[in-house]
Amino acid sequence: MIEAAQFVEAARERGFDWYAGVPCSYLTPFINYVLQDESLHYVSAANEGDAVALIAGVALGASGAFKARRGIAMMQNSGLGNAVSPLTSLTWTFRLPQLLIVTWRGQPGVADEPQHALMGPVTPAMLDTMEIAWELFPTEADAIGPALDRATAHMDSTGRPYALVMQKGSVAPYKLTRKGLSGVRQRALNERAEVQSFAGTGERVSRHDALQRVIAHTPKESTVVLASTGFCGRELYAIDDRENQLYLVGSMGCVTPMALGLALSRPDLNVVALDGDGAALMRMGVFATLGAYGPANLTHLLLDNGAHESTGGQATVSQGVEFARIASACGYALALDGDELAVIDRLFDAKDIDGVRFARLSINTGTPDDLPRPSITPEDVRRRLQTHIGR
Structure with a gap:
């Protein structure tokens, strides 16, 4: 022992x-x-x-x-x-x-x-x-x-x-003398952000337009963008394959905890997690973790088209889920919801936010017929990103 x-x-x-x-x-x-x-x-x-x-x-x-x-x-x-x-x-x-x-x-x-x-x-x-x-x-x-x-x-x-x-009995007991968890923000325990809604014309934007707006707000010099598996990462790659981006090719639902680990360990970076409704539904427990620990350099954007589009367009149950209210209830410092691109602008332009920020943007289904898969391997994407942020 x-x-x-x-x-x-x-x-x-x-x-x-x-x-x-x-x-x-x-x-x-x-x-x-x-x-x-x-x-x-x-x-x-x-x-x-x-x-x-x-x-x-x-x-x-x-x-x-x-x-x-x-x-x-x-x-x-x-x-x-x-x-x-x-x-x-x-x-x-x-x-x-x-x-x-x-x-x-x-x-x-x-x-x-x-x-x-x-x-x-x-x-x-x-x-x-x-x-x-x-x-x-x-x-x-x-x-x-x-x-x-x-x-x-x-x-x-x-x-x-x-x-x-x-094995059992490998480590001797060690008494816990402090209460609570280290690193949990007091705001997450005591306050709840008011959900801000942006109602547009009722015509949803495309994923392509949403991702272009994200690129405009995420300069390579200071920002890392992690994109969820499926069409989200593939379309981001097709629009502009930048060295500050990483495209998950599996591990559905893991983009947000991965982004949290990067943001916590690298406070010098602004980290953006691009999520999808199917992926978010798969691991909703992470909303509580992000709300509790999420730092101000972490941004969580959920693009919700109500479908598992990359597998044939089967519907998800996201239509009945108020993701922004869930984010607020879990302690996020900012919670936005809407169907117009101004949601993305507000998400990135918000100042003096003490904690992780969240927005759900309702988008259309639909993907270009010739949407490519990344030709760069996952290992090379990771290596390229690490070289970039290592500078």
Whole structure:
């Protein structure tokens, strides 16, 4: 058994200062220790996939003066199910490394609750299937450094995650003496932004026009634009493929937690998350996380056409969802709603906003017949963006 401080401080020496996850009783000592150290950062995620995507955003920002920064996603092994999509189509695809601490509930031969009876035995096979290198979490002080060195060497050479699988009783208890969460804005706890509506003529704008307006408000020198999977990223690429843009090609719903990780770890950048209604509905828990932790350099724009357009135009249920009110209720500092381009202008022109800003713009369906797919690979997009922001 080791002490929480022994692992966390050894990890800090190797650049690990960002943590995100969902609690498990095995992880309690780590979470308690990190929460009580103001020089470390812990984000309480709504689910394990959001935690992985958030730490992927931290990894994306690791360039230039921030190159040594690393992050850790923590979860119970039951949460691997929630994390499969970002682990297989985000971190793997873009080569965004992170350390995973996965607790081994239901380990064969160790008595546990019935809900862990299946996941326990298959946990190693799940990691192997996802091509995630792993080893058992160190339980002796002199084993911590070598384990972390193996992890960082793998992450640096492959650009992919490395997992430490934690068995029961690996870490001694560490008492939590402070209340609340570190990094949560008081405004998010005490105030609610009034929803501002912009009613136009009733004729929705096109995605093309909306994206052109976004480009006009996002100068390359100071802004990063992350576009959701599907036609949003493809059309942004077709209009103007700029080095400050990244196009998700999978991991649906992960653009917002990824943008949060980038914005928190890189306060020198303005970060814009271009979301879609289908993607937002898939991971609505992240609205609460963004409202609580979202900094003033983060902008969340949801382009809502009421359809899964890239898969054939099947309708979503967004027509009955008031996204701006949800954003306001979750603690966003600005919440806009409307069907005219002035919504985008207001979103980017708003001054003195203490926290993340949000707008839902209702848009038309419809995409150019010859809309191309990016010819640049995801790895090259990521590498190009990191070089750009590293300057």
